[in-house]
Amino acid sequence: MPIHEKSLIRPENLKTHEQLVVDGVDVSGHWSTFIQSRVVTDYNEALQEEIAALPGGEHIHRCWQCGSCTNACTVNAVNPDFNPRYWIYLVRMGMESELLRDKDIIWQCVSCNKCTYACPRDVVPEGVMKALSHWLELKGHTRKSPSMIFDEVFTEQVIQRGRIEEGRIIQRFFRRTGQALGQDWLIEMGRRLLRRLPLGMLTRLGLASVRAPRTHGWARSREALREYVAEEHARQRRALGLSELIEGAQRDAAGIPHA
Amino acid sequence: MSKPILIVGAGPAGLAAAHALASVGQSVVLVEKAERLGGAPILSGYAKLVPSGEWAKDAIGGMVRRVQESRLIEVHRGATVTAFSGAPGEFNVELSDGKRLQAGAAILCTGFTHFDSLNKPEWGFGTFPDVVTTAQVEQMISSGQGVRCPSDGRKPQRVAILLCVGSRDRQIGREWCSKICCTVSANIAMEIREELPDCHVYVYYMDIRTFGLYETKYYWRSQEEFKVKYIKARIAEVTSDGEKLIVKGEDTLVKRPITIPFDMVVHAIGMDPNVENKSIASVFGVTLEAHGYLARGNSYANTAETSRPGVFVAGAATGPETIDDSIAQGHAAAARALALMQPAQARA
Numbered sequence: 025m026p027i028h029e030k031s032l033i034r035p036e037n038l039k040t041h042e043q044l045v046v047d048g049v050d051v052s053g054h055w056s057t058f059i060q061s062r063v064v065t066d067y068n069e070a071l072q073e074e075i076a077a078l079p080g081g082e083h084i085h086r087c088w089q090c091g092s093c094t095n096a097c098t099v100n101a102v103n104p105d106f107n108p109r110y111w112i113y114l115v116r117m118g119m120e121s122e123l124l125r126d127k128d129i130i131w132q133c134v135s136c137n138k139c140t141y142a143c144p145r146d147v148v149p150e151g152v153m154k155a156l157s158h159w160l161e162l163k164g165h166t167r168k169s170p171s172m173i174f175d176e177v178f179t180e181q182v183i184q185r186g187r188i189e190e191g192r193i194i195q196r197f198f199r200r201t202g203q204a205l206g207q208d209w210l211i212e213m214g215r216r217l218l219r220r221l222p223l224g225m226l227t228r229l230g231l232a233s234v235r236a237p238r239t240h241g242w243a244r245s246r247e248a249l250r251e252y253v254a255e256e257h258a259r260q261r262r263a264l265g266l267s268e269l270i271e272g273a274q275r276d277a278a279g280i281p282h283a
Numbered sequence: 284m285s286k287p288i289l290i291v292g293a294g295p296a297g298l299a300a301a302h303a304l305a306s307v308g309q310s311v312v313l314v315e316k317a318e319r320l321g322g323a324p325i326l327s328g329y330a331k332l333v334p335s336g337e338w339a340k341d342a343i344g345g346m347v348r349r350v351q352e353s354r355l356i357e358v359h360r361g362a363t364v365t366a367f368s369g370a371p372g373e374f375n376v377e378l379s380d381g382k383r384l385q386a387g388a389a390i391l392c393t394g395f396t397h398f399d400s401l402n403k404p405e406w407g408f409g410t411f412p413d414v415v416t417t418a419q420v421e422q423m424i425s426s427g428q429g430v431r432c433p434s435d436g437r438k439p440q441r442v443a444i445l446l447c448v449g450s451r452d453r454q455i456g457r458e459w460c461s462k463i464c465c466t467v468s469a470n471i472a473m474e475i476r477e478e479l480p481d482c483h484v485y486v487y488y489m490d491i492r493t494f495g496l497y498e499t500k501y502y503w504r505s506q507e508e509f510k511v512k513y514i515k516a517r518i519a520e521v522t523s524d525g526e527k528l529i530v531k532g533e534d535t536l537v538k539r540p541i542t543i544p545f546d547m548v549v550h551a552i553g554m555d556p557n558v559e560n561k562s563i564a565s566v567f568g569v570t571l572e573a574h575g576y577l578a579r580g581n582s583y584a585n586t587a588e589t590s591r592p593g594v595f596v597a598g599a600a601t602g603p604e605t606i607d608d609s610i611a612q613g614h615a616a617a618a619r620a621l622a623l624m625q626p627a628q629a630r631a
Contacts, residue, residue, distance in 0.1 A: 063542050
């Protein structure tokens with residue numbers, strides 16, 4: 025019968041000395057193998073507050089660990105290690121090091137919101153997942169995800185002009201994520217459009233990309249939005265114990281002029 | 284003038300029964316072994332009661348006052364019943380203070396005894412001064428002193444509440460659930476968070492049994508409004524590193540052992556059968572059930588019955604019970620005892 029506890033042993037906790045002599049006895053190699061303790065020795069009580077301070081994470085403290093979110097989860101069905109219930113627990117109890125072990129899969133949430141509808145306590149697990157990704161990024165544990173970059177490009181344009189122009193968004197998104205503009209699907213779309221030759225539409229499209237339309241009288245709204253975004257960024261960074269100075273890319277995202 | 288009804292024990296059940304009887308003109312002899320009336324909520328210094336949040340000294344104190352003010356209730360403090368014989372309608376009673384009387388019926392409201400945490404030495408009570416019981420925390424709150432570490436009077440920054448201390452524990456012969464400790468612990472956790480907002484409170488549980496409507500007001504509210512944390516772990520031992528208490532166990536949800544420092548550990552102590560139940564059973568000639576509480580004669584048709592006709596029972600004497608249910612049972616037993624006092628032709 026398999027010993028289930030074996031699954032609890034982490035490879036990095038297995039310690040072996042190639043050369044070791046204890047009291048005159050040679051215990052080199054396999055003979056010196058021991059397993060480091062995986063005991064939790066403290067809770068980081070700030071962790072739950074930090075996640076709760078980020079948008080989406082506000083209701084994390086309601087969770088009672090029923091597992092409805094994980095059972096409903098689209099990503100969990102593909103990757104059993106993707107377990108929102110577990111991460112919510114780690115955050116609530118302040119087991120930060122444990123949480124960071126999963127930093128490379130936490131951001132894979134697809135925001136389908138099935139968990140949100142399954143949750144009996146209105147935790148809004150999808151929001152918590154967003155807050156978690158955001159937290160990992162702000163704390164420097166993960167790089168910005170492509171979807172985060174897309175959101176930034178999108179927001180940037182809205183703040184700048186009060187509306188969006190798809191062509192520009194796509195261009196900037198590809199540029200910032202280091203992708204070629206000549207994507208196969210884009211070329212195919214252009215080819216099919218040309219085949220039908222919808223003159224009116226193409227004219228409008230061309231004009232829009234040249235003129236970059238703005239919402240009339242947007243200047244005041246832009247100022248207000250920039251102010252709000254800057255305040256919100258500063259608040260989040262304060263809540264996470266980070267310096268309030270934000271880096272260039274985030275300034276761009278918030279549409280804040282560089283100093 | 285008809286014979287009085289004997290009520291043994293002046294806790295919530297006994298006070299309710301005595302008042303109910305007096306209010307319909309029935310005389311009562313109320314015997315209380317302590318020097319004060321009020322039972323556990325008063326004698327153990329409870330703070331705010333579940334579920335109303337009223338202070339015990341106001342809520343139960345009011346019940347004591349109305350009993351003391353009644354001309355129909357004769358109170359014997361610091362007294363016990365030493366002999367009890369006869370039949371329904373004409374019981375002969377002797378009290379330890381020398382009083383002899385005849386009673387038409389008797390209602391046993393003899394309550395429970397708090398579990399003594401010394402019986403779980405691995406959880407540090409009696410060894411470390413900062414390991415306390417829920418009853419002690421109630422006293423810290425009701426005295427106005429506030430929740431402080433007994434060792435040096437400092438405000439705790441992290442408190443662990445261990446549930447099921449002296450309950451659901453076959454190892455020490457206590458298989459029952461004491462029913463109210465989960466709710467009381469959630470209540471205490473919220474009171475600590477209210478008084479000391481910087482203090483983090485962790486509740487270590489096997490199951491949470493904040494039954495019925497307490498779910499919202501205690502279990503949910505303690506998490507949603509007061510950010511109390513619940514950890515599914517049965518604690519193995521409480522030790523000390525010389526500075527802090529160290530709580531060891533296994534966090535079952537992450538399958539990891541825990542060794543966490545705390546300033547204060549609170550035992551949510553259960554309700555034992557009254558330590559005197561054996562002598563109570565022998566004096567009154569009633570039987571005890573398997574756990575050592577007074578046995579009910581009937582589960583449905585007459586819940587206040589014991590195994591002996593004319594002797595009724597109410598409150599935590601029959602098993603772990605809440606204060607409000609004990610009061611309801613006191614009223615129920617009063618009605619049953621009163622029915623017995625009516626002439627045969629008056630009874631339906």
